[in-house]
Amino acid sequence: MTTPSIPHLRRRGFLGMLGAGAGVMALGGTAACGDDDGGDGGDASEFDVWVLQDENVNPVSQQSLDRFNEGSDVKGALVPNPNDGYRDAVQIAIDTPQRPDVFFNWGGGSIRSYARAGLLEDLTPYLDEDPDFKNAFLQSVLDAGQIDGAYYGIPMRQMQPKLMFYNTAVLDDVGASIPTTWQEFLDACDRVAAAGITPVALAGAVSWTELMWFEYLTDRIGGAQVFQDIAAGAGQGWRHPAIAETVNTIRDLVDRGVFGTNYPSVQYEAGGAETLLEQGEAAMHLMGSWAYTNHLGADPDFATGQLAWGPFPPVEGGAGDPKAIAGNPTNYYSVTSESPAKEAAIEYLKQEMASDAYVQDLIGIGDTPAVADIEPFLAEAEHAEYLSNIYSMVVEAPTFQLSWDQAVERAQAEPMLEAMAEVFLGNMDAEGFIQANEDAAG
Amino acid sequence: MTSALPGATASSEAPDPAGSTGSPAPRPAAGPARRRRREGPVGSAVVPRPGFWYILPAALFFGFFALVPLVLVVVLSFTAWPGFGDPQFNGTENWERLIGDDRVLNATRVTLILTALGWLTQTPVAMAVGVWAAGPQRNRAILSSVFFLPLLLSAAAIALMFHRFLDPNFGLAADLGPLIGFPDGNIYGTPHGALASLVFVGMWQWVPFHMLLYQAAARNIPRSLYDAATIDGAGRWASFYRITLPQLRNTIVTSSVIIIVGSLIAFETVLLLTNGGPGRATQVLPLRMYMAAFREDQLGYGSAIAAVLVIVGTAFSLIIVKFSGFAKMRSTLEGM
Numbered sequence: 001m002t003t004p005s006i007p008h009l010r011r012r013g014f015l016g017m018l019g020a021g022a023g024v025m026a027l028g029g030t031a032a033c034g035d036d037d038g039g040d041g042g043d044a045s046e047f048d049v050w051v052l053q054d055e056n057v058n059p060v061s062q063q064s065l066d067r068f069n070e071g072s073d074v075k076g077a078l079v080p081n082p083n084d085g086y087r088d089a090v091q092i093a094i095d096t097p098q099r100p101d102v103f104f105n106w107g108g109g110s111i112r113s114y115a116r117a118g119l120l121e122d123l124t125p126y127l128d129e130d131p132d133f134k135n136a137f138l139q140s141v142l143d144a145g146q147i148d149g150a151y152y153g154i155p156m157r158q159m160q161p162k163l164m165f166y167n168t169a170v171l172d173d174v175g176a177s178i179p180t181t182w183q184e185f186l187d188a189c190d191r192v193a194a195a196g197i198t199p200v201a202l203a204g205a206v207s208w209t210e211l212m213w214f215e216y217l218t219d220r221i222g223g224a225q226v227f228q229d230i231a232a233g234a235g236q237g238w239r240h241p242a243i244a245e246t247v248n249t250i251r252d253l254v255d256r257g258v259f260g261t262n263y264p265s266v267q268y269e270a271g272g273a274e275t276l277l278e279q280g281e282a283a284m285h286l287m288g289s290w291a292y293t294n295h296l297g298a299d300p301d302f303a304t305g306q307l308a309w310g311p312f313p314p315v316e317g318g319a320g321d322p323k324a325i326a327g328n329p330t331n332y333y334s335v336t337s338e339s340p341a342k343e344a345a346i347e348y349l350k351q352e353m354a355s356d357a358y359v360q361d362l363i364g365i366g367d368t369p370a371v372a373d374i375e376p377f378l379a380e381a382e383h384a385e386y387l388s389n390i391y392s393m394v395v396e397a398p399t400f401q402l403s404w405d406q407a408v409e410r411a412q413a414e415p416m417l418e419a420m421a422e423v424f425l426g427n428m429d430a431e432g433f434i435q436a437n438e439d440a441a442g
Numbered sequence: 443m444t445s446a447l448p449g450a451t452a453s454s455e456a457p458d459p460a461g462s463t464g465s466p467a468p469r470p471a472a473g474p475a476r477r478r479r480r481e482g483p484v485g486s487a488v489v490p491r492p493g494f495w496y497i498l499p500a501a502l503f504f505g506f507f508a509l510v511p512l513v514l515v516v517v518l519s520f521t522a523w524p525g526f527g528d529p530q531f532n533g534t535e536n537w538e539r540l541i542g543d544d545r546v547l548n549a550t551r552v553t554l555i556l557t558a559l560g561w562l563t564q565t566p567v568a569m570a571v572g573v574w575a576a577g578p579q580r581n582r583a584i585l586s587s588v589f590f591l592p593l594l595l596s597a598a599a600i601a602l603m604f605h606r607f608l609d610p611n612f613g614l615a616a617d618l619g620p621l622i623g624f625p626d627g628n629i630y631g632t633p634h635g636a637l638a639s640l641v642f643v644g645m646w647q648w649v650p651f652h653m654l655l656y657q658a659a660a661r662n663i664p665r666s667l668y669d670a671a672t673i674d675g676a677g678r679w680a681s682f683y684r685i686t687l688p689q690l691r692n693t694i695v696t697s698s699v700i701i702i703v704g705s706l707i708a709f710e711t712v713l714l715l716t717n718g719g720p721g722r723a724t725q726v727l728p729l730r731m732y733m734a735a736f737r738e739d740q741l742g743y744g745s746a747i748a749a750v751l752v753i754v755g756t757a758f759s760l761i762i763v764k765f766s767g768f769a770k771m772r773s774t775l776e777g778m
């Protein structure tokens with residue numbers, strides 16, 4: 001038929017060429033990665049403070065930097081990042097010259113690998129040599145941000161303990177009161193269930209809500225040390241009898257219908273567990289302190305009228321302190337160890353993070369900062385009752401357990417959350433749960 | 443309709459100044475050496491391959507965006523890398539771990555089930571609607587453009603919409619659940635309900651596209667075949683089984699490859715609709731890969747899972763193409 005006038009390409013040869021090209025590029029890529037370790041770019045006359053974009057918090061942070069910059073040769077600059085992808089941005093930049101000098105983080109698992117790789121400045125010496133600075137913060141919150149016994153973060157925002165929320169209208173209707181012991185809690189559940197209402201709202205479609213029950217039950221039954229041993233060890237801590245008892249207690253709660261029947265489909269976002277509580281379709285809810293803000297936004301009448309809150313009830317005969325709490329202690333600022341302006345950056349944290357001006361600004365946007373002795377400021381705030389309660393809950397807490405999924409290694413958190421979901425679904429017993437976590441750790 | 447290769451007729455005839463029958467003069471001298479052409483099997487005409495430069499843009503694009511990342515993934519699968527710093531080579535550690543990982547095994551099982559269910563539900567529906575929509579009637583034209591609409595929505599929007607529908611207290615699931623065997627609306631809180639939701643949403647999302655393939659193919663079937671069948675006394679069903687179905691053979695293969703490979707790598711719908719839950723009942727392999735790489739900070743291990751996905755996806759499409767006879771490139775219109 002025809003003869004091609006241009007020499008045609010042979011398939012095998014072409015693929016070979018492409019493959020070779022790709023190989024060369026791959027080598028080039030890894031070689032380029034290796035070059036970063038040398039001299040650091042960066043500028044010692046300025047430090048960047050990476051934060052999340054937030055129209056409430058950003059002005060507060062900017063004002064604190066303005067106050068610092070007035071008296072300092074080295075100036076701090078606020079760099080707001082979009083919430084989506086912030087973790088990725090930090091992850092990509094943390095070991096390059098583009099790294100931030102100071103950055104916002106959640107403590108625990110969000111910075112553990114950086115701290116262990118030596119990328120973060122150990123702040124322990126700075127805190128030790130300046131007791132005023134160290135004691136300016138609530139010690140339980142400061143301690144909750146420790147990694148391997150050293151401080152890598154300075155508290156910079158609100159504290160978010162987890163606590164029980166109650167719809168008092170529903171409890172009143174069935175003749176129950178806010179439970180102060182585990183037995184009272186079970187009795188209240190039975191009364192509410194008998195009235196055809198779900199006793200406890202649970203957004204079981206996401207496992208971090210189920211995690212809260214594990215955290216508090218383990219603490220109340222076995223004490224704070226049980227999980228601290230788990231987090232510090234290599235899996236053997238899961239064998240503590242309090243873990244098995246927690247699993248059995250949860251299975252018992254599920255079987256009693258405490259969470260209703262369709263909780264595995266319930267979402268946390270709009271139209272989820274909080275709406276159930278607002279609409280009186282559930283009587284109780286275990287959630288982080290941020291739920292109050294959500295209730296205020298979604299149903300202000302409910303939030304100011306029928307909403308009550310309190311600590312997780314103590315379990316009779318349990319070893320735990322009834323005042324111990326769990327949750328997200330706070331957000332932290334960490335300083336990168338390679339930063340050329342780190343001395344100034346740390347000076348900024350010392351000057352501003354516990355200053356009256358910064359604390360009052362934070363309270364003004366509805367935060368409860370992790371700073372000691374700020375009750376007078378809180379008493380003047382809007383929603384003073386709630387903020388003061390949360391604050392005293394943390395102040396009086398002997399321990400503030402960082403959320404388990406943040407406290408364990410990242411590779412163990414997902415299997416742990418999956419196993420918790422299986423327990424709530426009734427697919428896994430105590431032995432299976434312990435085994436699954438040991439496997440993930442080992 | 444005499445060419446053996448309808449798709450290639452234009453290119454094989456147009457640029458042929460010294461056509462095989464047109465100018466006989468130089469042929470004896472030039473001989474086979476100049477032609478560089480192999481004698482293929484009887485019936486398969488030799489088609490000129492286009493020159494190198496024609497495919498350069500596509501080749502560069504494919505090289506940069508497919509091949510280079512692919513090679514990098516394979517390289518990464520032999521490293522330990524938390525996402526910062528330098529990847530450390532750790533030999534075959536990731537691959538050895540992969541073989542014994544029961545979460546990966548579970549994810550593979552779920553993926554295969556979802557793929558099978560996806561193909562079994564999407565193919566018949568898409569074919570039925572597509573063949574129906576191929577008819578010339580005006581109402582069919584209107585309805586088929588309505589059916590087409592889901593394809594215009596982004597996968598994330600669809601997943602989030604169904605996510606909301608499936609709320610057991612305030613969503614459609616509360617009203618529809620009791621009618622389909624979920625009295626308390628607890629659909630995606632149960633393993634089989636969650637699986638069924640994913641299959642349904644996949645169908646809702648992808649049937650329009652495959653319907654379009656079948657509609658186009660069905661419109662290409664020559665009228666004369668049906669006329670001949672009618673003369674031979676075939677009814678509607680006989681015409682469908684003996685003419686439409688065989689004529690759609692290549693489309694079925696194309697559509698099946700797209701469905702199966704698409705189901706193997708389905709990710710965003712699963713992430714947004716069930717997030718692998720309840721427990722890990724709908725944790726598919728791409729989601730497992732994502733979790734390993736980005737939630738557990740094990741990019742090396744995630745890359746190993748990604749490499750397995752590439753191998754499995756390629757193997758599936760090659761197997762389908764091989765055993766369906768698609769690679770023979772024979773037209774269904776041969777002999778017409």
